[in-house]
Amino acid sequence: MGRDATKACGNPCFECRKAAAMRDSRLSSRLSAAEALGLSESTLADYELGKTKVIPSDKIVLMADLYNAPELMAWYCASECPIGKLLPMTGERISTIERTTLRLLRLLRSSTVDDVVDALVEITADGTVSEDEKCGLAEILEYIDQLIKTAGELRVIGLKAMNGG
Numbered sequence: 001m002g003r004d005a006t007k008a009c010g011n012p013c014f015e016c017r018k019a020a021a022m023r024d025s026r027l028s029s030r031l032s033a034a035e036a037l038g039l040s041e042s043t044l045a046d047y048e049l050g051k052t053k054v055i056p057s058d059k060i061v062l063m064a065d066l067y068n069a070p071e072l073m074a075w076y077c078a079s080e081c082p083i084g085k086l087l088p089m090t091g092e093r094i095s096t097i098e099r100t101t102l103r104l105l106r107l108l109r110s111s112t113v114d115d116v117v118d119a120l121v122e123i124t125a126d127g128t129v130s131e132d133e134k135c136g137l138a139e140i141l142e143y144i145d146q147l148i149k150t151a152g153e154l155r156v157i158g159l160k161a162m163n164g165g
Helices: 012-021 030-037 041-048 057-067 070-080 097-107 110-124 131-162
Strands: none
Touching (some): 012 030, 012 057, 012 070, 057 070, 097 131
């Protein structure tokens, strides 16, 4: 039976390291992973156990690179970064390449895009957004947010696949 820290289970930093350890055995130990990252073992433990309030973004980038886990950066930007929390971003839960591609293609159907373009032209043609147009603009912005999130998710999946993950 493994000796995984049960308190760390579910933590994206821990989960990404454990997944990477299947390809690189030196990452199965927190000590050797910390050494590869240029961190102390206790610092990595604090990240993986959620004891650090804000993990420095450069450390997330190092972990994502070493673990071949671009989803770690997506998680950080969507849920930890105060600016990223305000923007439509891919979260830590990344779907399969097939599901994500189909979701993106559905959003990009020409009839859907044409409807959004027509509505946007109608709303913005006079240079102002009236009260009765705000609801339509909100729907367009929601569509754009879905498009951004799905395209970002496909990018994360693609980067991981290109790097052998």
